[in-house]
Each structure stands twice: as structure tokens, then as C-alpha cells.
Amino acid sequence: AQTVTQSQPEMSVQEAETVTLSCTYDTSESDYYLFWYKQPPSRQMILVIRQEAYKQQNATENRFSVNFQKAAKSFSLKISDSQLGDAAMYFCAYRSWQGGSEKLVFGKGTKLTVNP
Amino acid sequence: GAGVSQTPSNKVTEKGKYVELRCDPISGHTALYWYRQSLGQGPEFLIYFQGTGAADDSGLPNDRFFAVRPEGSVSTLKIQRTERGDSAVYLCASSQGGSGSTDTQYFGPGTRLTVL
Numbered sequence: 324a325q326t327v328t329q330s331q332p333e334m335s336v337q338e339a340e341t342v343t344l345s346c347t348y349d350t351s352e353s354d355y356y357l358f359w360y361k362q363p364p365s366r367q368m369i370l371v372i373r374q375e376a377y378k379q380q381n382a383t384e385n386r387f388s389v390n391f392q393k394a395a396k397s398f399s400l401k402i403s404d405s406q407l408g409d410a411a412m413y414f415c416a417y418r419s420w421q422g423g424s425e426k427l428v429f430g431k432g433t434k435l436t437v438n439p
Numbered sequence: 440g441a442g443v444s445q446t447p448s449n450k451v452t453e454k455g456k457y458v459e460l461r462c463d464p465i466s467g468h469t470a471l472y473w474y475r476q477s478l479g480q481g482p483e484f485l486i487y488f489q490g491t492g493a494a495d496d497s498g499l500p501n502d503r504f505f506a507v508r509p510e511g512s513v514s515t516l517k518i519q520r521t522e523r524g525d526s527a528v529y530l531c532a533s534s535q536g537g538s539g540s541t542d543t544q545y546f547g548p549g550t551r552l553t554v555l
Binding site: 327360365366367368369370373414416425426427428429430431432 | 470472474479480481482483484487495498528530532534542543544545546547548549551
């Protein structure tokens, strides 16, 4: 079974600075998808960025970018020019596609604090 | 358009009682997912519907948990003989439903279930 590990329970960053959140995963599949979701106190999970495993180019979405290292099974999220609104729980997720199910497998999350 | 909605937002019940949690997916989305998020953890997959049928129910913890989606839209998660360990946030997500695609799952705000 696939597993996702986020080794940083909490991180903090100064407003306007850059922060990187770590994620590693374990899988025997060669084709899969990886995601970063943001969960503010409102509880609603919001997709931040996604990466297809077959693409070598790292995904970017405005201030958010990833460093995808397939051989190392690493998928880190970089947030540039951090804003107060970025404060939230961040979850790394793996998209499992076994037996027709497209369930997400999540890590335990990293709580990001943005200091003014 | 409207996002995924879940009712109730909060539910408090007593041990041994029966509860129903409702999810209204985004209109036109054929895939629907239920996840459970315990305190300090990432969401854990419970069940996945494609249309009216449960395509994968491997995440349901035991036979006290059951979910239906009779018309391929609204889904109800049913928990019998609730236990204190069932206390968690129950998240619902929906997606357009395309196997093998980068099908994004959109989440609702969740139902916080507390079993006393």
C-alpha cells in the first residue's frame, strides 16, 4: 500500500519570505499523481498544486512550486513571497489508481504559520 | 456554481446512536468520495462512488459504516451504534469522474461528528 510521509509537523515563515514543505512517499507504481492541499481553519480542503509522475517538469502555480524527485520519491512544496493568508495545514497526497479507485492517500500534514 | 456541501456542519450524538451525514456534490460530478479525518491526522479514505455504485469501499472500518448514493448525486454516510472512536471530521469530495485523468477532487467543508 502507498504511504505518504510529512516529516515536519509545524513550520513557520516570515511574511514575504520563502518556505519549503517536505513530503516523501512510497509506492511500487510507475504512474501516479501527487497533490498538495491546503486546509484552513474552515476545514475545507483546497487544491494548491498537482504533479503528474510521468512529467519531468516541476509544476508551478503562481507563488507555489514543487520539487518533484521521482527516483527519491520526494515531492516538496515551495511557497514564495509568503502571505498571511497562506497560514493553514498543508497536506501532501498521492493519487492511488488501483482496481479502479482513484482515492487520495494523505500525509499527516504540516501546520504553516506566517509571521507578520 | 455551488461547491460541495455537507450537512450538518456539526453533529453531537450519544454512544450507541445512529447518525446520517449528507453530501451534495457539485452538479454533474459522477465521482464522489468520503474521507474521515481524525484530530491531528490527514484524511483517510472510506468509500468511492462512481455514479450510483460503490466502486471501492475498502476504507470502511467495519460493518457499522454504510454509504449510499441512490440517484448518483446526493450521498449519505450512515453510522450505526456509534462509538466514541468514531468522533472525527467526515469529509466529502466530488470530481468529474475520469479514470486515469488528473481528475481534481473538490472537497466540502466537512461534518464534525462528536460521540459522547
